[in-house]
Amino acid sequence: MSGAVVAAARGWLGTPYRHQASVKGVGADCLGLVRGVWREVTGEEPETVPAYSADWAEVGGEETLLEAAGRWLKPVPLAAMQAGDVLLFRMSPGAAVKHCAILSDPGGPEPRMIHAYWGRAVVESWMGVWWRRRLAAVFRFPEEM
Known part of the structure; x- marks a missing residue:
């Protein structure tokens, strides 16, 4: 499964960043990328994503993304992460989880990691110290639904 997840995610490389979008080659944000990969490797999305503003995590402060990941993905200890896992990040200490990516090479x-980066596109980039310090949780796609 992990190889299929990484291959699907790499198929999104170059897709322009578009808030709330999830269409390969047309536009995606970080969640849209994970949603699109889910559709390719798992099938229909399990729930409808409500509309969200760019500052949704700062305004509400609820762990919306973390809770949704927990409903549909399998939690994995940070030390056990592997290629194909979904990474969740806190952009500042104490803030709600707001960014997600797919680990492409541990x-x-x-x-x-592969992620949709604001102002750019879906890219594969180094998960340097800045990102590693913000890593809050790791999840794995389910083998079966």
């Missing part, structure tokens, strides 16, 4: 001195 090996080497710097892991790599």
